Amino acid sequence: MSSFDENTIKNIFCEVLGITAADVTDTLAYNSCVQWDSLKHLQMVARLEETFDIEIDMDDIIAMENYAKVKEILRKYLK
Amino acid sequence: MNFVDYLFENTLNPEKECIIFRESVITYRDLMSRVDNLAAHLARSTGSEKECLILSENNSFFIIAYLAIIKSGNTALLVETRISDDQLTTIFRECQIRASFVQKKYRSKIASNDNVFTEDLLSDNLPAPQFRSSPVNDNDVAVVIFTSGSTGAKKGVMLTHRNLCANTGSIVQYLDLNSDDRICVTLPFFYCYGASLLHTHLRIGGSIVISNNIFLGGVIRDINTSRCTGFAGVPSTYQILVRKTPFLKEKLPTLKYMQQAGGQLPNKYIRMIAEAFPEKKFFVMYGATEATARLSYLPPDKVLTHLGSIGKGIPGVELKVLNKNGNPVRPGEIGEITARGENIMMGYYGDSQGTAEVIKNGRLYTGDLATVDKDGYIFITGRAKHIIKSGGYRISPNEIEEFICSIDGVSGCVVIGLPDEIMGEAIVAVVQPDIFPESTLRKTILTLCTQQLPSYKVPNEVYFVREFPLNASDKVDKPALAVHILADRMKNGDDVH
Numbered sequence: 014m015s016s017f018d019e020n021t022i023k024n025i026f027c028e029v030l031g032i033t034a035a036d037v038t039d040t041l042a043y044n045s046c047v048q049w050d051s052l053k054h055l056q057m058v059a060r061l062e063e064t065f066d067i068e069i070d071m072d073d074i075i076a077m078e079n080y081a082k083v084k085e086i087l088r089k090y091l092k
Numbered sequence: 093m094n095f096v097d098y099l100f101e102n103t104l105n106p107e108k109e110c111i112i113f114r115e116s117v118i119t120y121r122d123l124m125s126r127v128d129n130l131a132a133h134l135a136r137s138t139g140s141e142k143e144c145l146i147l148s149e150n151n152s153f154f155i156i157a158y159l160a161i162i163k164s165g166n167t168a169l170l171v172e173t174r175i176s177d178d179q180l181t182t183i184f185r186e187c188q189i190r191a192s193f194v195q196k197k198y199r200s201k202i203a204s205n206d207n208v209f210t211e212d213l214l215s216d217n218l219p220a221p222q223f224r225s226s227p228v229n230d231n232d233v234a235v236v237i238f239t240s241g242s243t244g245a246k247k248g249v250m251l252t253h254r255n256l257c258a259n260t261g262s263i264v265q266y267l268d269l270n271s272d273d274r275i276c277v278t279l280p281f282f283y284c285y286g287a288s289l290l291h292t293h294l295r296i297g298g299s300i301v302i303s304n305n306i307f308l309g310g311v312i313r314d315i316n317t318s319r320c321t322g323f324a325g326v327p328s329t330y331q332i333l334v335r336k337t338p339f340l341k342e343k344l345p346t347l348k349y350m351q352q353a354g355g356q357l358p359n360k361y362i363r364m365i366a367e368a369f370p371e372k373k374f375f376v377m378y379g380a381t382e383a384t385a386r387l388s389y390l391p392p393d394k395v396l397t398h399l400g401s402i403g404k405g406i407p408g409v410e411l412k413v414l415n416k417n418g419n420p421v422r423p424g425e426i427g428e429i430t431a432r433g434e435n436i437m438m439g440y441y442g443d444s445q446g447t448a449e450v451i452k453n454g455r456l457y458t459g460d461l462a463t464v465d466k467d468g469y470i471f472i473t474g475r476a477k478h479i480i481k482s483g484g485y486r487i488s489p490n491e492i493e494e495f496i497c498s499i500d501g502v503s504g505c506v507v508i509g510l511p512d513e514i515m516g517e518a519i520v521a522v523v524q525p526d527i528f529p530e531s532t533l534r535k536t537i538l539t540l541c542t543q544q545l546p547s548y549k550v551p552n553e554v555y556f557v558r559e560f561p562l563n564a565s566d567k568v569d570k571p572a573l574a575v576h577i578l579a580d581r582m583k584n585g586d587d588v589h
Contacts, residue, residue, distance in 0.1 A: 043306045044197075045197060047197060047198060047200075047201075050173075050174065051305065051306060051307065051308065052562050052566070054306050054307060055307070055308075055332065055336075055559060056559050058307075059558045059559045060558075063528065063558060071307070071309040071336070071337050071338070074306075074307045074309065074336075075305065075306060075307045075309060075310050077306070078306055
């Protein structure tokens with residue numbers, strides 16, 4: 014099992030959404046972030062799955078609505 | 093007739109649920125009164141025959157603003173929410189925009205402060221006098237849709253009240269919609285396909301369930317919870333549902349039919365869906381923004397017997413595939429799809445030359461190449477501008493894409509031409525594998541292509557991606573894909589993949 018690494022997650026957010034690390038805070042959310050649309054979400058999920066070698070369940074993909082929640086969900090898959 | 097009057101002409105039950113968005117429901121009575129309210133305000137503040145921009149995702153704000161603009165005799169300019177700042181600046185420079193309706197989330201994209209309205213407008217409870225539609229001519233432009241051109245420059249497709257009424261009526265007829273229909277909408281209203289879902293369901297007095305989920309898989313829940321009877325998607329919608337969700341195993345008991353347009357869904361997906369849901373109708377359709385939305389459909393009972401066909405012209409549209417001499421093609425011969433009907437656009441905004449290139453003698457030349465079988469069913473072979481010129485051959489990517497897609501282990505495939513010193517263009521197959529990493533798939537693909545395709549159609553390179561870049565219409569963004577591969581080649585010294 015891959016290990017949880019917040020920097021890696023943050024980097025994926027920065028690269029996929031085209032924002033800076035300073036913008037990636039716990040409150041960064043799908044509903045308010047202009048760059049974060051459903052296609053970017055799919056790309057982000059693909060990158061997270063590839064990087065950590067995991068497969069994220071559909072209900073979790075739907076629940077990953079903000080950065081804090083993304084980290085919380087990834088902790089279930091990573092040690 | 094004003095298009096909005098046409099839409100509400102047959103509304104029988106004002107208490108009927110019209111728009112369902114998350115937990116909120118707007119009835120026909122609510123909607124019409126809010127539209128009247130805003131239309132009256134617009135008529136007073138801006139007059140009529142002016143241009144008003146909408147920049148919003150799907151929500152009740154979009155619908156109310158859109159209908160109010162049209163009802164007050166103004167023109168609604170629709171742009172995608174992902175529009176770049178440069179493109180938006182160009183639109184503001186070239187159009188005479190008098191008012192903008194902008195979702196708060198995107199407010200910072202608009203520099204102007206004059207007559208910019210956000211969702212807050214809807215919470216103002218102004219008195220709602222019944223508003224009589226501003227008189228319009230059938231040929232007045234009601235809507236301009238800015239489409240994502242593959243060259244980067246956006247073209248504004250001008251649609252008249254007549255265009256919109258005609259296409260809405262045709263679609264209602266062939267889909268056989270009635271007031272019991274409830275459509276689950278994930279496609280944006282700012283494009284013609286999403287807009288057609290809104291138009292048709294208002295016209296029949298049905299219901300529109302707006303499904304804006306962070307992940308497409310959420311539609312399964314929305315279809316069940318909101319008891320939807322219909323669902324609409326582009327190829328990527330169905331490909332994502334099949335690959336990434338338990339869609340094919342769902343029962344979806346309320347769903348009567350699904351519709352698909354916006355590009356070719358690989359045959360294997362059509363077959364999987366049609367076979368998983370034998371009791372539901374699956375409509376494969378074809379269209380263009382220049383035709384308001386829809387041009388053809390394949391009757392659902394033909395979906396497996398005429399696999400991959402876009403069917404025949406819809407009611408009111410004369411669809412012909414013409415060869416370069418302007419004559420209808422013989423079976424097997426390739427020609428260009430052309431169309432005549434009341435749904436064909438007035439033209440491109442501020443671009444009479446561009447208009448003259450696609451509309452000749454009142455006939456729209458779509459740029460799509462196709463063959464016709466002996467029964468008159470049309471099969472698309474490619475886009476004229478996507479033709480790859482390699483080693484003296486003109487090669488349509490579609491046949492190669494369809495072949496590679498049929499190979500086990502392949503989820504999706506896009507074939508593009510990249511500059512090549514010897515061949516002119518090299519054929520590059522970009523493949524999305526079922527499982528990543530793809531291990532022996534490259535070898536399998538190349539072996540099968542070599543065995544079964546003419547040598548000039550065998551890809552020179554096979555490249556693997558996890559997800560395709562999509563443009564705002566959710567179609568694979570071929571220019572972006574080409575740029576990505578060229579950059580990757582530079583990085584890796586030109587010899588990988």
